Amino acid sequence: MAYNLLKGKKGIIFGALDEKSIAWKVAQRAQEEGATFTLTNTLSSIRFGGIEDLAKNCNTIVIPADATSIPDLENLIDKSMEFLGGKVDFILHSIGMSLNVRKKRVYNDLDYNYLNKTLDISAISFHKLLQVAHKKDAINDWGSVLALSYIAAQRTLFGYNDMADAKALLESIARSFGYIYGREKKIRINTISQSPTPTTAGSGIKDLVGLMDFTERMSPLGNATADECADYSIMMFSDFTRKVTMQNLFHDGGFSSMGMSQKAMHQYEKGIDCKC
Ligand SMILES: NC(=O)c1ccc[n+]([C@@H]2O[C@H](COP(=O)([O-])OP(=O)(O)OC[C@H]3O[C@@H](n4cnc5c(N)ncnc54)[C@H](O)[C@@H]3O)[C@@H](O)[C@H]2O)c1
Numbered sequence: 001m002a003y004n005l006l007k008g009k010k011g012i013i014f015g016a017l018d019e020k021s022i023a024w025k026v027a028q029r030a031q032e033e034g035a036t037f038t039l040t041n042t043l044s045s046i047r048f049g050g051i052e053d054l055a056k057n058c059n060t061i062v063i064p065a066d067a068t069s070i071p072d073l074e075n076l077i078d079k080s081m082e083f084l085g086g087k088v089d090f091i092l093h094s095i096g097m098s099l100n101v102r103k104k105r106v107y108n109d110l111d112y113n114y115l116n117k118t119l120d121i122s123a124i125s126f127h128k129l130l131q132v133a134h135k136k137d138a139i140n141d142w143g144s145v146l147a148l149s150y151i152a153a154q155r156t157l158f159g160y161n162d163m164a165d166a167k168a169l170l171e172s173i174a175r176s177f178g179y180i181y182g183r184e185k186k187i188r189i190n191t192i193s194q195s196p197t198p199t200t201a202g203s204g205i206k207d208l209v210g211l212m213d214f215t216e217r218m219s220p221l222g223n224a225t226a227d228e229c230a231d232y233s234i235m236m237f238s239d240f241t242r243k244v245t246m247q248n249l250f251h252d253g254g255f256s257s258m259g260m261s262q263k264a265m266h267q268y269e270k271g272i273d274c275k276c
Contacts, residue, residue: 005238007034010084012076014040014067014129015094015148017049020199022148023094024054025230031058033234035090038080040065067095067125073132080138087140090237093129093147096122098163101204107161115162122166123173130177130189142186144237147174148229149191149248151256159206171248178246188245192232195223195252217263219253 011030015023016039030037039055043064046052055062063079065072081087099105099114126147133139152160153167171191178189196205196212205211216223224232232251235241250256 002032002034005033005234005240006030006090009035009089009237010086011035011037011088011090011092011237012040012080013037013092013094014065015092016041016051016054017045017200019050019054020226021049021094022194022197022199022226022229023092025226026092026094026233027054027058029227029230029234030090030237033238035237036060036084037088037090038063038076038083040067040076042066067093067129068120070128070132073129074136077132077136077138081136087138087143089140089143091129091133091139091143091145092233092237093126093145095125096148096163096166096201098122098161098166098204100162105161110162115165118162118166119169122163123169126170127173127177130173130181134177134181139181139185139187142239142242143188144241145181145187145189146233146236147191149193150196151193151250151252153193153248154256157211161206163204174248175246182245186242188242190236190245191248192229192236193248193250193252193256194229195219195225195255197223197226197229199226214264215252215255217267218258218261219255220258220261221253223255224251224253 013023013027016027038060039062041051046064051062061083063076065076098118100110105111147170149167149171152164153171174189174191181187181189196215202208
């Protein structure tokens with residue numbers, strides 16, 4: 001159901017690769033709620049994903065940008081403002097990638113060139129985006145910027161590897177820039193910490209199926225889906241959350257506040273002799 005929550009609002013959405021992507025669902029919901037926006041991703045993801053189809057359905061354009069490149073980000077902001085006819089009201093940063101995870105380098109044997117890439121793509125790109133937007137004064141007063149995070153920023157989860165460090169940095173950038181943007185322009189900056197979700201990036205998480213089963217059993221409300229994450233993002237872009245800023249917002253069915261649940265305990269009792 002649509003409520004016109006984003007009627008008249010303009011935005012930029014990073015990270016829609018295919019229809020499983022969280023950003024893809026956010027784009028669909030943003031359109032239903034009356035927003036206009038541009039879409040962006042890397043050239044290779046545009047080639048191999050389905051973002052052009054999404055753009056067609058959303059009556060918009062795709063502007064290629066590597067989120068680690070300042071010239072690409074400058075071009076993206078300029079072209080977006082040109083296409084949308086002015087400043088934007090919301091931006092979604094939905095980007096994550098670790099070469100250490102992809103190349104199966106474990107946390108106590110990291111390749112440091114890969115680590116730099118992980119941090120640049122998954123966290124520092126958020127700073128770069130905010131800095132470029134700030135210099136170009138590209139976001140309207142009372143705008144809203146969101147990035148997607150994961151609970152591995154606060155708690156150690158086996159196998160999440162250097163992405164845990166990237167998410168901790170990402171959340172810190174949201175707070176630090178949130179202060180500046182809030183003070184100067186009443187613009188809010190938050191991260192949503194999402195449940196494990198079966199997407200391309202999600203499949204990089206060690207044993208995603210087992211992890212999702214565990215978090216489902218542990219969360220009183222169950223795992224949050226990509227569609228539900230899109231609903232939450234729309235609320236965060238709407239005028240109903242104008243005083244929420246510098247927060248890491250858990251969207252995980254309650255998982256982050258749990259220690260042990262009845263469902264997990266039942267499952268655990270079946271395999272209590274595990275020595276791992
Ligand atoms: N899937 C999960 O379990 C989960 C859980 C919590 C948080 N998240 C976060 O949600 C966000 C979106 O991931 P997703 O699960 O929708 O997966 P996804 O694979 O669909 O999206 C990741 C996107 O990052 C883009 N990307 C990678 N490098 C880039 C670069 N240099 N410049 C611009 N874009 C680049 C990819 O092209 C892709 O579109 C990520 O930040 C991810 O860490 C995912």
